[in-house]
Every structure is written in C-alpha cells, then in structure tokens.
Amino acid sequence: MLGSVMTIDGQNRARAGWLVAIADGDKRAFAELFRDLAPRLRGFFRRAGHTEDADELVQETMLRVWRSAARYDPSRASVASWVFTIARNLRIDRARRKRVQVVAEDPARVPDPDRAPDEVAAAKQRAHAMQTAVEHLPEGQARVVRAVYFEHKTLKVVADELDIPLGTVKSRVRLALKALRQHVEPEEAS
Amino acid sequence: MISHHLPESMMMAYAAGTASEEEALFIACHLTLCPHCRDRLAGLEAIGGALLDASPAPDDGVEDLLAGLLDRLDEPAPVVEPPVVDPDGVLPAPLAARVGPFSRLSFTPVYPGVGRHLVAGVASEGMPMRLFRLKPGSTVPEHTHVGRELTLVLTGGFTDAFGHFTRGDVEVRHDESHSLQIDPGEPCIVLSVADEPLVPRSLRAHLAQLFRTL
Numbered sequence: 001m002l003g004s005v006m007t008i009d010g011q012n013r014a015r016a017g018w019l020v021a022i023a024d025g026d027k028r029a030f031a032e033l034f035r036d037l038a039p040r041l042r043g044f045f046r047r048a049g050h051t052e053d054a055d056e057l058v059q060e061t062m063l064r065v066w067r068s069a070a071r072y073d074p075s076r077a078s079v080a081s082w083v084f085t086i087a088r089n090l091r092i093d094r095a096r097r098k099r100v101q102v103v104a105e106d107p108a109r110v111p112d113p114d115r116a117p118d119e120v121a122a123a124k125q126r127a128h129a130m131q132t133a134v135e136h137l138p139e140g141q142a143r144v145v146r147a148v149y150f151e152h153k154t155l156k157v158v159a160d161e162l163d164i165p166l167g168t169v170k171s172r173v174r175l176a177l178k179a180l181r182q183h184v185e186p187e188e189a190s
Numbered sequence: 191m192i193s194h195h196l197p198e199s200m201m202m203a204y205a206a207g208t209a210s211e212e213e214a215l216f217i218a219c220h221l222t223l224c225p226h227c228r229d230r231l232a233g234l235e236a237i238g239g240a241l242l243d244a245s246p247a248p249d250d251g252v253e254d255l256l257a258g259l260l261d262r263l264d265e266p267a268p269v270v271e272p273p274v275v276d277p278d279g280v281l282p283a284p285l286a287a288r289v290g291p292f293s294r295l296s297f298t299p300v301y302p303g304v305g306r307h308l309v310a311g312v313a314s315e316g317m318p319m320r321l322f323r324l325k326p327g328s329t330v331p332e333h334t335h336v337g338r339e340l341t342l343v344l345t346g347g348f349t350d351a352f353g354h355f356t357r358g359d360v361e362v363r364h365d366e367s368h369s370l371q372i373d374p375g376e377p378c379i380v381l382s383v384a385d386e387p388l389v390p391r392s393l394r395a396h397l398a399q400l401f402r403t404l
Binding site for chain 2: 008027030031035040044047055058063066076079080081082083084087088089091092097098100102103105106107109111131133134148149150152154155170173
C-alpha cells in the first residue's frame with residue numbers, strides 16, 4: 001500500500017477545499033462533499049443502531065456541516081474528524097443529553113501554545129497514517145473501539161455482551177489506543 | 191503548569207459522546223484549563239474520524255437524499271445563544287453556566303475551614319457535584335472516598351500523599367483515604383464529583399468503614 005498516506009492526504013485536501021467553498025455558500029461544493037461523506041455517515045449511524053432514521057440523521061449532520069463550514073480549522077483536525085464530532089454531537093442532542101463543551105471565547109481558557117509549522121505538518125502526517133492503522137487493528141481490539149465510538153456502549157456493557165472480563169476489554173482498548181495514538185500524538189500523557 | 195491530567199477512559203467516553211452530563215462538565219472544565227488534554231482529545235476525535243472513513247458506505251439513493259437537503263439549505267439557521275462565561279475568568283464557562291459568576295458564589299460552612307456549594311441541576315444520574323472552599327493554610331483531616339471521587343482545583347492548591355495540586359490539576363481517588371494540607375495564601379476552591387449515587391453510597395460507606403475497622 002505504498003502511497004496510501006498521500007491518497008488519504010489528497011482526499012482530505014479535496015474535502016477541506018470543498019469546505020472553504022461551502023463557507024462561501026457554494027452548493028455545488030456541498031453536493032460534492034455530500035456524495036463523499038453521506039454514504040459513510042449512513043454506515044456510521046446504521047452501525048450505531050439507527051436503522052430507521054439513519055438517512056434523516058445523515059441529512060441533519062450535513063445541514064450542520066453546511067451551516068458551520070466557516071468554523072472548520074484545517075490546522076486542528078481532518079475533515080473526517082470534524083464531521084465525526086458533528087455527528088457525535090447530534091447523537092448527544094437526540095438523546096436529550098446536555099452537551100458540555102469548552103467555550104472558545106472563555107476568559108478562563110488557557111490558550112494553546114504556539115506550534116512550529118513543522119510540528120503542525122508532522123501532526124497531520126500522523127493523522128493521515130492513522131486511518132490505515134484503524135483498518136489494521138486486530139479484530140478483538142477493533143470490535144471494542146467500534147462498540148465505544150459507534151454503538152455508544154460503556155466498557156462494562158461491551159464486556160457483558162462479548163462475555164469477556166471487563167479487564168480484558170480495558171486492556172484491548174488500551175492496546176488499540178496505544179497503536180492508534182502514535183499516529184496522532186508525539187508523546188504519551190503522564 | 192498542570193501536572194495531573196484526566197484518565198484515558200474518561201477522555202475516550204467524552205470523545206465518543208458517551209460521558210454522563212456530570213462527567214462531561216468536569217472534563218470540559220479541565221479541558222478549558224489544559225491545552226495538553228485538548229490535544230489528547232483531538233487525537234481521540236481523530237480516531238473517530240478514521241473510523242467514520244472506514245465505515246461501510248452504502249450509496250443507494252444518495253442523490254435523492256441530497257436533493258431533499260438542497261431545498262433546506264436556505265432555511266435560516268437556528269439562533270445560538272451566546273455562551274455564559276465568568277467575567278473574572280476564574281470559573282471555566284461550562285461551570286459558570288451552572289453556578290453563575292465566581293464573584294457571586296456563596297458557600298455553606300459544613301466543617302471548620304470547609305465551605306460547600308452544591309452545583310444544582312446536574313445530579314440527573316444521582317451523582318452529586320459540589321464546589322468546596324478550603325481555608326488557606328489549614329489541614330483537612332483524614333477522610334475516605336468510597337467509590338471514585340474526582341477533584342479539579344480551581345483556585346489555590348493543596349498537598350496530599352499523592353502530590354501537590356494547583357489550578358487545573360485533577361485528582362482521581364478510588365476508595366482511598368487521604369488528608370489535605372491546604373496551601374497558604376488564597377482559599378483553595380475545588381470542583382468535586384462522586385462516581386456513584388449518594389444515597390445508597392452512604393450505606394455502603396458505613397459498611398466499608400465497618401469492614402475497614404474489623
């Protein structure tokens with residue numbers, strides 16, 4: 001799979017370009033992004049147990065993408081990660097849970113340290129390599145990670161359903177995060 | 191400089207959107223004060239993005255879905271209320287939204303040198319969330335946390351057997367007892383959330399205490 005990193009990078013660049021145009025009200029760019037992302041979002045919501053209303057959730061997610069395109073910051077996240085957070089927030093809203101998030105203009109917020117341009121570039125490379133890593137996780141690990149992210153299950157519920165000890169689930173998550181982490185973070189948290 | 195951060199399991203629950211409201215509030219308060227953990231969160235959200243890209247992508251009828259949505263793009267977006275913030279920049283905005291500005295916060299004495307303020311409206315799942323104000327230079331005697339108790343320092347600082355904690359630091363204790371030496375200077379104000387419902391826990395606390403003394 002030589003060059004796969006470039007392919008993913010190119011895909012993200014195309015998406016980011018569409019978002020810039022969408023922020024200017026370009027509906028054709030929106031249609032391109034929709035054709036690219038809607039099928040994946042549909043797979044995401046169906047996997048999350050939304051069999052009846054998956055299509056409606058896809059439309060609602062993409063409507064939010066349309067309205068908040070100007071807020072996408074390519075130095076912070078890939079388009080896929082950003083859209084993931086929009087879909088996640090929609091699910092929280094639908095579950096009638098209150099969303100609690102950091103407020104950008106909060107005077108209490110400690111600002112991000114300035115980052116050198118090469119550091120930003122390196123972080124992007126790692127994020128792109130991660131997609132390949134996700135696809136190559138051992139099945140046991142992939143299953144628990146999917147259960148947490150897609151099916152919104154707690155580790156306890158995952159353990160009960162797979163009929164394996166909670167400790168095993170936790171160690172699988174740890175291993176999976178360790179494998180994926182090296183693609184997105186320069187160092188481990190203490 | 192923050193040296194005590196959020197545990198991985200909490201970060202993942204928050205990134206995936208499964209954290210309870212109390213947990214999410216606690217986490218968002220730490221994230222406000224900690225650029226390092228905001229980076230960690232971005233990493234966990236990137237995993238979500240990669241999983242989204244790796245999802246099956248059934249595209250039957252996608253053009254119809256798109257056509258149905260294009261008509262709605264010109265609808266006015268819902269008005270978003272400006273977020274509540276603490277003008278003094280002491281309380282992270284998610285907390286200020288619940289308890290108001292820092293300058294108007296009041297504490298009820300519960301113990302010599304210890305004041306408490308219940309954070310209303312977030313006990314939906316029975317988890318009590320409280321602010322404590324601890325007198326500078328004082329000692330909080332040995333006490334036991336049953337289950338998990340999370341503490342986030344907002345002002346001042348304290349030292350216990352596990353380290354020195356100042357603004358932004360998180361302490362996580364499981365069934366452990368500790369005593370606190372409060373830093374001199376300004377009062378130490380902490381946000382505290384307990385993991386389990388308070389009522390059944392008091393019974394369990396008594397039992398646990400009993401077993402410990404037996």
